[in-house]
Amino acid sequence: DGGITQSPKYLFRKEGQNVTLSCEQNLNHDAMYWYRQDPGQGLRLIYYSQIVNDFQKGDIAEGYSVSREKKESFPLTVTSAQKNPTAFYLCASRAGTGNPYEQYFGPGTRLTVT
Amino acid sequence: QKEVEQNSGPLSVPEGAIASLNCTYSDRGSQSFFWYRQYSGKSPELIMFIYSNGDKEDGRFTAQLNKASQYVSLLIRDSQPSDSATYLCAVILIMDSSYKLIFGSGTRLLVRP
Numbered sequence: 001d002g003g004i005t006q007s008p009k010y011l012f013r014k015e016g017q018n019v020t021l022s023c024e025q026n027l028n029h030d031a032m033y034w035y036r037q038d039p040g041q042g043l044r045l046i047y048y049s050q051i052v053n054d055f056q057k058g059d060i061a062e063g064y065s066v067s068r069e070k071k072e073s074f075p076l077t078v079t080s081a082q083k084n085p086t087a088f089y090l091c092a093s094r095a096g097t098g099n100p101y102e103q104y105f106g107p108g109t110r111l112t113v114t
Numbered sequence: 115q116k117e118v119e120q121n122s123g124p125l126s127v128p129e130g131a132i133a134s135l136n137c138t139y140s141d142r143g144s145q146s147f148f149w150y151r152q153y154s155g156k157s158p159e160l161i162m163f164i165y166s167n168g169d170k171e172d173g174r175f176t177a178q179l180n181k182a183s184q185y186v187s188l189l190i191r192d193s194q195p196s197d198s199a200t201y202l203c204a205v206i207l208i209m210d211s212s213y214k215l216i217f218g219s220g221t222r223l224l225v226r227p
Binding site: 031033042043044045050056090094102103105106108 | 118122148155156157158159160163202212213214215217218219220
């Protein structure tokens with residue numbers, strides 16, 4: 001099966017703990033993205049990466065970190081510096097050829113921090 | 115002003131009717147426009163994209179783009195209860211040779227049986 005996988009589906013953490021969300025794709029897509037969605041809101045871009053070993057901050061990068069050591073993987077770490085980490089986190093990827101604009105989303109991880 | 119604006123709804127239509135969802139954007143240079151459907155608790159699913167002025171049809175869905183007025187709309191014909199979802203409009207922003215999708219906050223559609 002080709003696609004984007006995110007794990008876990010639900011994640012619970014105590015305040016003050018760092019947590020890493022996994023995103024893997026086997027679509028051979030070049031670009032990968034992390035979004036955050038709060039209830040009743042649209043998606044806000046956290047970080048994105050267009051090639052391996054390179055990534056850029058999105059609109060709300062504070063309190064988050066990423067790495068892109070492999071084309072297939074783009075993990076997101078939510079650090080204790082993120083003030084309101086409880087949200088639905090979505091990973092997406094985009095092909096660099098064909099229609100370069102279409103993004104496809106993984107199933108998401110719902111993070112709850114108490 | 116938000117870059118992409120949508121009425122949050124809910125937009126309620128009876129089964130079989132046409133649902134009309136609208137979106138306005140602020141960047142006149144935007145070239146590519148997308149409609150995503152998102153069921154509650156699920157991730158967004160791409161249903162339509164449009165690049166050129168005019169209409170683009172795909173089954174029961176029609177996307178309409180008017181660049182002069184900076185709006186893009188989605189029509190759903192013969193609406194079904196299964197169409198009940200939040201519809202997100204997104205616009206491409208190209209910065210420093212990278213592409214970013216800017217999303218509206220979505221319109222919730224309710225199709226009444």
